[in-house]
Amino acid sequence: MSARTHDMGGAPAGPIDRSEPPVTLTEQRVDAMMALLREPPLGLFSTDAMRRAIEDLAPDVYLGSAYYERWCYAMRDLLVETGVLTDAEIADRLAAVQQRFETEGAPP
Amino acid sequence: MTDLFAPGMTVRVKAGETPGHVRTPYYLRGQTGQVQRLLGTFPNPEDCAVHKSGLPAKRLYQVLFPVHAVFPGQAVAAADDTILADIYEHWLEPATVDAGETTAL
Amino acid sequence: MTTAHRHDRTHAHAATADHAPPGHEWEFLEIALRELLIEKRVLTAAAIQARIDAVEGATPIQGSRVVARAWVDPAYKARLLADGNAAVAELGYGFDGPKLVALENTPARHHMVVCTLCSCYPKPLLGLSPAWYKSREYRSRAVSEPRAVLAEFGTVLPEDVELRVVDSTADCRYLIIPLRPVGTEGWTETRLVDLVTRDSMIGVAPARTPQTDHGTDV
Structure with a gap:
């Protein structure tokens, strides 16, 4: 057995990229929505459930994704798991959003 | 609240594998360390992760490990x-003395 | 409204391993989820923006003020070390949820914080964590190669100083009280605040010394 992907203490890795790109609005929104969904009064899921949803992403998705990208996928999974949204309505809306930007340009 | 492990006690982290969400890092499993202090009790994260209450709460301890013992031959650290x-x-x-560990804590 | 400004920021940064390029697929998912949550009245756009504003309002200056107070007031420092949440509340900083644990650097011991499992960080005091703190490289190597990691931050500790790597694994968040720089005797608390950098409270660097007070170091 070996460590799960997120459990990376002691794993071989290269030099640290110390650059600090500014946080984007998309990232800020994911951060904010996750906090609002998690905290009272909504309290839809716990911090541990959020961590678990991130950890359960496929290893290639976890390692290939940006930090808040992982959060966004975990948020989608948690919203389905808690019955707030369904897979079908997310898929439909995602297609609609993509369609919209194909005709109108880049995301805001 | 009674204290299971007093500061200064030598303890071993269980070496088990569990599916699901765990807050015990893999690199510390099976390692021997020294209890520094009891931090308090917190709902069990392994249960909270699957939307349970996590109660009864579990004691959480600060435990100290020597870097070189945890990462023998790999550590870039002072003694x-x-x-x-x-x-x-x-x-x-x-951690019992006859458990095969020779950690010089 | 700062939409135009924010729009620019969205597209301004370079892509690195832990930062998606702008226009990435997942940004559409964020829009889809947000629209659905607002339509279903789970969230409001105003609440999301208010939360963003609140997060932007939490910056390392809060942590710096806590440390500077601890430097000048031994009784406060004792309270901070005993009960971090209560001590920062004295200065008006809410730290709800996780337990806040302050650890003090000494001439014999230096602390450095990492979260190998995710990205635990004392956000109410330090703001959002820097990208490198959440990177695979920092999370992997901080526990096994702590001196090499510190060296990459330009920090070299004497061999006889114990480097204590704090893996923030569970329900605590850690704030490091760096060593008060020599040559600051008699300084006011306000002046000391400027010496307490974010990195010194994570433990990857010492506090600024008076000589480098006006340097370009972040």
Whole structure:
């Protein structure tokens, strides 16, 4: 057995990229929505459930994704798991959003 | 609240594998360390992760490990450098002298 | 409204391993989820923006003020070490949820914080964590190669100083009280605040010394 992907203490890795790109609005929104969904009064899921949803992403998705990208996928999974949204309505809306930007340009 | 592990006690982190969400890092499993202090009790994260209450709450301990013992031959650290980690009570067991460990704590 | 400004920021940064390029697929998912949550009245756009504003309002200056107070007031420092949440509340900083644990650097011991499992960080005091703190490289190597990691931050500790790596694994968040620089005797608390950098409270660097007080170091 070996460590799960997120459990990376002691794993071989290269030099640290110390650059600090500014946080984007998309990232800020994911951060904010996750906090609002998690905290009272909504309290839809716990911090541990959020961590678990991130950890359960496929290893290639976890390692290939940006930090808040992982959060966004975990948020989608948690919203389905808690019955707030369904897979079908997310898929439909995602297609609609993509369609919209194909005709109108880049995301805001 | 009674204290299972007093500061200064030598403890071993359980070496088990569990599916699901766990807050005990893999690199510390099976390692021997020294209890620094009891941090309090917190709902069990392994249960909270699957939307349960996590109650009864579990004791959480600060445990100190020597870097070189945890990462033999790999550590880039001075002789006395350490790792301090927070480990839940159900992941700890008293370390006995005859358990095959020769850690010089 | 700062939409135009924010729009620019969205597209301004370079892509690195832990930062998606702008226009990435997942940004559409964020829009889809947000629209659905607002339509279903789970969230409001105003609440999301208010939360963003609140997060932007939490910056390392809060942590710096806590440390500077601890430097000048031994009784406060004792309270901070005993009960971090209560001590920062004295200065008006809410730290709800996780337990806040302050650890003090000494001439014999230096602390450095990492979260190998995710990205635990004392956000109410330090703001959002820097990208490198959440990177695979920092999370992997901080526990096994702590002196090499510190060296990459330009920090070299004497061999006889114990480097204590704090893996923030569970329900605590850690704030490091760096060593008060020599040559600051008699300084006011306000002046000391400027010496307490974010990195010194994570433990990857010492506090600024008076000589480098006006340097370009972040």
